[in-house]
Amino acid sequence: MHPRLHPPIRATRSALSLAVMSLALMAQASAQAPAQAPAAANPPAPSSAAAPATPNSGPQPFASVVKNATRMEGLFTLWQRDDKVWIELAPEDLNKPLLxxxxxxxxxxxxxxxAGLMASRWGGGVGKQQMVQFRRVHNQVQLLALNSLVRAQAGTPSARTVEASYSPSLLGSVTVASQPHPERKSVLIEANGLFLSDMQGLGMTLNRLYRQNYALDRANSHITTARAQADAVMLNVNQHFTATTLAVAQPTPAGAPSGPQPSTPGTLPDARSLFMGIHYTLMKLPDQPAAPRAADPRVGYFQTAVDDFSNDLxxxxxxxxxxxWRLEKKDPTAALSEPVKPITFWVDRNVPLEYRDTLVEGILEWNKAFERIGFKNAVVAKIQPNDASFDTLDGNVASVxxxxxxxxxxxxxxxxHVDPRTGEILDADIAFEGLSSRNQRWFRAATLKGVTDWAQALQAHDALREGLVPAPQHTDAHPHSEACQFADRAMEQLHYGLDVLAARGDVQPDGPEAKEFMLNVLRGVAMHEVGHTLGLRHNFRSSRAYTWAQINDPAFTAAHGISGSVMEYPGTHLPAPGQALLPHHGRTRPALGPYDYWAIEYGYKPLAKEEEAEALQRIAGRSAEKWLAYGTDEDNSLGIDPESLSDDLGDDPIAFARSRVAIARDMIAKQETRSLKPTEDYAVLRRTLGFVAGDLGRAAGILVRQIGGVKTLRDFPGSGRDPLQPNSAALQREALDLLGKHFFSAGAYALSPALERRLAPDFAERTDALFEGERTPTTMYSFTNQLVDLQKALLAQLLSDGVAGRILDSEAKLAKGEAFPLAELYQRLGQDIWSELGGAADIPGTRRELQREHANxxxxxxxRxxxxxxxDSRSLMRAQAKTLLARIQAGANKAGLSAEARAHLQDVAETLSLALQAKLQRSGV
Incomplete structure (x- = not known):
């Protein structure tokens, strides 16, 4: 969890040699200089402070080093002359924790x-907050990253043990650049030597991303700005990385395992050279640490965890x-009081004008929750002026x-970024990727690859991750940053929703209703991300707060929204085919839900210290109330809980999935007769079907999660509920019925040959992709084959060891006869997937693909x-293989089979026969 030592040390050695040469030259140049006057209070720098040093006599006098430099007063005094910046360190500045x-x-x-990214994507990379301190070792000053993961009460033997047991990390080291100031006793260190080194390991990151030998070019790196404030100093550096040669991708020999191949950035005029800017803030930690508040697993907050060895018992x-955030009332006796220091978000001047008001509305919406606990205007939103002297990247400026x-x-x-001693949030930077950028990615994916994000949607239902599709790679230290997909999901569903409503003639894609739809989504994204910056985690169970009937009641949703929390990923609410478009459908203005009010109460309600523990238990004890249901990322990603889901709505998952399947079928039918304008190209059909496939994937993910599902409730004793509750057999059968009918049935989503011939790519995008290095920009597209891939993913999940284990274990958790039998699952899959064996119909190619997957x-x-x-799972599969083999042998000679279908059945029969005859080493008898 700490940066590696070696890259900073290598960079420091180079910097030290340059510093030594520079000091020697400066000493020679100043050897004959006359004595200078004492330092002035403000710039320019003093002309002299002591007698000149002789060559090789050690550091120069303070005034000689900063001669003609500009002085900046702040947390530390900064001195700048041309490309050099010095930090003045007083004795009391050493060994003091900073952020x-x-x-x-x-x-x-x-x-x-x-640009603008805070979140660390590579563990130890740019954006990782660190508690640091300056430490002097003889004539060196080191910048250390302190180990904040462990502690013990100061002054105790345990504290001495902890100090000896856990190491800090060295971020950089420089030689002391001056003699002590005559009055202040402070010394100078050169900031360039610290902050122009590859402190953040960007060279290593570039090498990992592109498999190229990028290295820091120190000679062409420089500090662009330096500023000082009372509680912080800011340094912005521009670092140049270069690769003297570029490796090229090599074809993988036949049979050899494929591995990462070299690539180059596609956005550079010359891939051998790139600049990266890093904005450093070195800020004072609060003199009086904030009062920490204990975490509770029933309420979803991000946490700061520390191993405290003060108490062995x-x-x-x-x-x-x-x-x-630290939030304190100006008037502690008032029922409603403004805070001493509000939580202030600055909307950066780079945010487009047309979105600023919407973002401000989303930020300020959270004041409703704080008013419930006695704070007025707890959250403030301001627009950064064009002539502002501060940067929203400053470490003490929360921003959008x-x-x-x-x-x-x-x-x-x-x-x-938080104070690692207490969990107090000190800074937050919400980042929005431009809508046009995301649209380009979605539309290009939809027309060149035939998919949008449906595979990713399946990955989010991690019940499908047991060998189905690769899990997304998120390695950041803050799971609420890169791992948050709310905006991507919301905008993808926005486009699908507009497609659905436009296809029915309810909305013009470029009309005012479409714009309202988009602004509501943007407002919801702002509320969701502000929730993260207030400390809140995702709540994927909150969609269950409202019934399906309430979700379809416009009066109810106008007052309460469509889910119990804005920290959910709710599905877009679209009318089913034939249902009239109501004002709330798909465009409900986002609203804080009951869970959000409750979570803010737990985290921010002012409580007397002596009463806090009891009061927090009382607040968290309400977790069993339906509207306060909580399940977060791990509840979703572990693939067990059938209620902690994303992209769903209401407390009836079967009803929601059935509605989305009906909408998808209607959209497919409309594409058959869709007439295009002369200004459109055929890629719009392919794009629409890509969105349809994505939504079908989400509906299937919700359904498959019910099979073998076990609710994992976070209740403590006294709630009246058991924490582990297997799904009822009736619910699992209902989900399996829907999967069999709409996802495993023959010809479920067949397109006409005429429509298949119209599914052309966006040829301009294809050209771009080809010249930008994509190896396989797709021309051909089969919607049916895309659904076959979905079928295979669903089948892999349903036949997985995890599902089998949960179904078998549920027998011990339920009364006799109430559990869903594993044998029934395997029998149903065999019937649905091999339905052609019982009739006279031929077996189409897409069905043969699925059947081969099942047999394999x-x-x-x-x-194996x-x-x-x-x-029991293996025994039941053996029985299923025997039954299927007999069915195949009986149906292989029926009339009406094509040569391909007959060969398919013969081949599958041989596969099953050989597997059943194989001699295996068995344990036991």
Whole structure:
């Protein structure tokens, strides 16, 4: 969790040699200089402070070093002359904890190297907050990253043990540049030697991203600005990275494993050279640490965790504190009071004018929750003036910024930096990726690859991650930053919703209703990300707060919204085919839900210290109330809980999935007769079907999650509910019925040949993709094959060891006869997937693909059972293989089969027969 030592040390050695040469030359130049006057209070710098030094006599006099330099007073006094910046350190500045906040000030617009990014994407990379201190060792001053993960009460033997057991990390080191000031006793260190080194490991990051030998070019790197304030100093550096040669991708030999191949940034005029800007803030930590508030698993807050070894009798040394802003009433006796210091967000001057008011509305919406607990105007939003002297990247300025990335990756994020001693939030930077950037990515994906984000939607339902599709790679230290996909999901559903409503003639895609729809989505994204910056985590169970009937009641949703929390990823509410368009459908103005009010109460309600523990337990004890239901990322991603889902609505998952399937079927039918304008190209059909496939994937993910689902409730004793509750057999059967009918049935979503011939790509996008290095810009597209891939993913999940284990284990959690039998699941899948064996119809190619997948999985379970396979599961699969083999042998000679279908059945029969006959080493008899 700490930066590596070696890169900073290598960079420091180079910097030290330059510094030594520079000092020697400066000493020679000043050897004959006359004595200078004492230092002035303000710039310019003093002309002299002591007698001149002789060559090789050690550091120069203070005044000689900063001669003609500009002085900046602040947390530390900065001195700047040309390209040199010095930091003045007094004796009391050493060994004092500070917060180092680094952020990208400029980037290259791809692969996460984005201007304005706070969140650390690579663990130890740019954006990782660190508690640091300056330490002097003889004539060196080191910048150390302190180990804030462990502690013990100061002055105790345990504190001495902790100090000896856990190491800090060295970020950089420089030689003392001056003799002590005659009056202040302070010394100078050269900031260039510290902050122009590759402190953040960007060279390593570039090498990992592109497999090229990028290295820091120190000679062409410089400090662009330096500023000082009473509680912070800010340095903006521009670093040049270069690769003297560029590797090229090599074809992988046949049979050899494929690995990462070299690539180059696509946004540079010359891929051998790039500049990255880093904005450093070195800020004072609060003199009086904020009062920490204990975390509770029933309420979703990000946490700062510390192992405190002060008490050996504690069950665990781990102490968990919620992340929250310091909010104190001006008048503690008033029922409603303004705070001493409000939570202030600055909307950066780079945000487009047309979106600023909407973003401000989303920010200020949270004041409703704070008013409930006695704070007036707790949250403030301001627009940064064009002539502002501060930067919204400053480590003590909470902000909302806009990005235009050619390779968008997150939509919007809301990371924060906290005091690692207490969890107090000190800074937050919400970042929005431009709508045009994201539209380009979605539309290009939809027309060149035939998909939008449906595969990603399945990944989000991590029940489907047991071998189905690769999990998204998120390695940041703050799970609420890159891992937050709310904006991407919301905007993708916005476009699908507009497609649906436009196809029915309810909305003009470029009309005022469409704009209102988009602004409401943007407002909701702002509210969601502000929630993260207030400390709140996702709540994927809050969609269950309202019934399906309430969701379809316009009066109810106008007052309460469509989910119990804005920290949910709610599905867009669209009318079913034939249902009249109501004002709230798909365009409900986002609203704080009951969970949001409750969570803010837990985190921010003023409580007397002696009453806090009891009061917090009382607040968290309401978690069993339906409207306060909470389930977060791990509840979703572990793939067990059927209620902690994204992209759903209401408390009836079957009703929601059925509605979305009906909408998808209607959209497919409309494309058959859709007439295009002369100004449109055929890619719009392909794009629409890509959105349809994505929504079908989400509906299927919701359904498959019900099979073997076990609700994992976070209740404490006394709630009246058991924490582990398997889904009822009736609910699982209903979900399986819908999967069988709409996803495993023959010809479920067949398109006409005429429509298939019209599904052309966007040829301009294809040309761009080809020249930008994409290896396989797709021309051909099969919607049916795309659905076959979805079927295979669903089948893999339903036949997985995890689902089998949960179904078998549920028998012990339910009364006899109430559990859903595993044998029934396997039997139903065999019937649905091989339905053609019981009739006279031929077996189309797409069905043969799915059937082959089913047979191969049965054979693999018999030949290569995994270590996690349950005995009953394997036995039932063997029985299923025997039954299927007999059915295939009986149907292989029926009339009406094509040569391909007959060969398919013969081949599958042989596969199953060989698997059943194989001699296996068995444990036991």
């Amino acid at each position: 180092l906040s680094p952020k990208f000030s400029s980037g290259i617009g791809e692969r996460g190297l984005f 504690a069950r665990t040394p781990r102490q968990r504190m919620i992340n929250r 910024r806009w990005m235009v990335n050619v390779d968008p990756s997150f939509g919007a994020i809301g990371p924060s 999985r049965l054979a693999a379970a018999l030949l 059972p995994s270590s996690g396979a349950r005995a």
